[in-house]
Amino acid sequence: MADTAGFGLGEVVVLLAAGVVAVPLFRRLGLGSVLGYLAAGLAIGPFGLRFFTDAESLLHTAELGVVMFLFIIGLEMRPSKLWKLRRQIFGLGAAQVLTCGVLLTGVGWLAGLPPAVAAVGAMGFVLSSTAVIMQMLDEGGERNSDEGQRGVAILLLEDLAIVPLLALVALWAAFNGGGSAEPVPVWQSIGIAIAGLAAVIAAGRWLLDPLFGLIARAGAREVLTAAALFVVLGSALFMQSVGLSMAMGAFLAGVLLSESNYRHQLEADIEPFRGILLGLFFLSVGMSLNLATVLGEWRMVVGGVVAFMVVKAIGIYTVARLAGSDHAAAAHRSALFAQGGEFAFVLYGAALAVGLFDPRISAVMTAIVILSMALTPIVMIVQRRVQRDAPVSLDGIDEAKDLSGRVLFIGFGRFAQVATQVLLARGVEMSLIETDVDMIRAAGNFGFKIYYGDGTRLDVLHASGAGRAEAILVCVDKPEAADHIVELCRSEFPLAKLYVRAFDRGHSLRLIKAGVDYQIRETFESALEFGRTVLTGLGYADEQAKDAVEDVRERDEQRVELELVGGVSEARRLMRGNLPTPQPEPFFPAKPGKVRDPATASRP
Incomplete structure (x- = not known):
């Protein structure tokens, strides 16, 4: 159609269209943007549709x-x-x-x-x-x-x-x-x-x-x-x-x-x-x-x-x-x-x-x-x-076998690393299992004894002492894996208390319906504390900031209860009726009068 010596607006449009069509398609297929560009170039080049003849x-x-x-x-x-x-x-x-x-x-x-x-x-x-x-x-x-x-x-x-x-x-x-x-x-x-x-x-x-x-x-x-x-x-x-x-x-x-x-x-x-x-x-x-x-x-x-x-x-x-x-x-x-x-x-x-x-x-x-x-x-x-399907090298790592901790941790990511500190401070005996061998080795350098074990497998849970543990703490990163572990534990180890890290509100609802003893969204409390600190930094009184946090927490609890009873759409309708002004979800503003304008608020 044209060569680059006569490179004009039409050729620019063809190049942009080729990239816009091919790259998202190839990325969606998991093949990456590079292959998308290469395939698009072949299609419009001198050996394809011949939009260009001088590549x-x-x-x-x-x-x-x-x-x-x-x-x-x-x-x-x-x-x-x-x-x-x-x-x-x-x-x-x-x-x-x-x-x-x-x-x-x-x-x-x-x-x-x-x-x-x-x-x-x-x-x-x-x-x-x-x-x-x-x-x-x-x-x-x-x-x-x-x-x-x-x-x-x-x-x-x-x-x-x-x-x-x-x-x-x-x-x-x-x-x-x-x-x-x-x-x-x-x-x-x-x-x-x-x-x-x-x-x-x-x-x-x-x-x-x-x-x-x-x-x-x-x-x-x-x-x-x-x-x-x-x-x-x-x-x-x-x-x-x-x-x-x-x-x-x-x-x-x-x-x-x-x-x-x-x-x-x-x-x-x-x-x-x-x-x-x-x-x-x-x-x-x-x-x-x-x-x-x-x-x-x-x-x-x-x-x-x-x-x-x-x-x-x-x-x-x-x-x-x-x-x-x-x-x-x-x-x-x-x-x-x-x-x-x-x-x-x-x-x-x-x-x-x-x-x-x-x-x-x-x-x-x-x-x-x-x-x-x-x-x-x-x-x-x-x-x-x-690499993913290859057998994992466990050189220097012990597999979970005959563990007997009072508490069983499944997963040792950033969430579990913080949670274990509280239990260690009171000398609670724990067993920890994880599938990431790099994480296990790195934690070993800091004195943690972590065993290799996949918590989604029932035989591994038995070997990890789930049947003897008073509490099972599910702290894995993937919500689907957490759901499967909860199902196994509720069926096979009903006497153990089940504490689970939730990914988001939808995951929290699934866990509540599954009957866990306690669940918490991984970022919810830290985000509330973050917001409270911002309010005090802007000049609001400590009591006002705490009231705002408690109000958000109460509204979140109300929404969870409504969603459990009437579904998501009904909860949205009822909660919007209680709000003083329409707001995008999941944000719910503080109740009227609890937070004043910074210019009139008492400063610390």
Whole structure:
């Protein structure tokens, strides 16, 4: 329909529509937004509905999304934090790149490729996709976890690795008779890159903060946004000119501004551009998948995807285990990093330009990388499911057996951790069971003896001493699991008092109907205390604040009683009739006269 040279409003609408339709659908199916963007790009690209015929040009523009993503990551990486990661960057990252590079070079060589071609193809695949990995870490809420920070460190090393790899492409081409120009000496490329890094660091240290201060004092809000974009794109362009990646330049600019007074403003200004352009990047990658190459060379493409992903995953897992990671963390990292990435396009393009790759090999290797990126969300889903279903390692953990505590705790999350303190203060003998082995080990470091046991199983309840306990305290996180435990305990251990942590009002009603001795919503009392403190902080007298809390508590009890008798809709109707003014549920205002205006209230 159009190519990117004639990029107009119609094409913008098509791109937005593709993302708006595909991403929510794929997320609803549990496949993630990355796969949604890739599928949408394939559908509207030159091998689908042909709304676009020049995916490569769009890809170059969309790479700015990755650039801005790295800038925002840099804003969260203060220099001190980055310094703490130095061993993981240059140790773990280098070990992973070198190990996987050697293994994948061997795969290419066994497939019949010349050694130099096999090495370049392998090293391109070794450079994992920063965009895919960071997006999946964000969606899983893992970016700031320890494992997430290790992933960031490895990605930084891979960004740095592009410089010597591009220089080696020129050398390999010369040795193999390819290329028409004299290759730039490796020492010269590295020297230029180091000088460029020093220039960016100097500018960030002495120029950026004063520049933003000057613009902020001028009061031009839109100019501050323009300045943020200028810094990101300018740093990226300068780094590219000295042989480093644009993403590395943007990341470095973010790190240099991470301690700036304008850090949060910059993040807010860049975030909308980052999100849109990153989505555009994934769309353009999907468009770039050459289906003609995949179909014509399907044996080589499919075999390459499987062999490269499997061998790379094995290399990553081995390095992770040798570095001290447990099985779960190593398996997770293997699945996350098993794909090729956007830097492969740069490396393969350079190899094609100097004659090291022929067009066929370049097209096949590019298709392998794109398919591996598309498969990563599926691989992660499979890995999580296998991890969840795999037998739990109980090394150093005792299973529940012949326990005899006066009180049985089922679940030891944040709620139970506080509740146990009260009982411990009076020396009450307790038995505690939990299914989260990490929680059990962590609690053991603080002197808690917790046994492994699933409270939803009747045999485990018997082994945990539920038949001898005076009270059973159900403190699990999932309401469905709590309901099942209550049903088992009411049927099999009727003499034990049953105290249950409720998730919300609906869960409380179910527990009351099930006949538990006591239930409480996990946040209800703490939220009331929070509100009371706010009132006193605003100048209301202590007695007034307490009256307001008691009024809310009474109204909540009335509503629960009404819902038990007449159902939710009837309770809403009757309670609204008692309210002085209509209010959104579940909030019920204090009775008239109990709380006065702060201006007239007596202050403490």
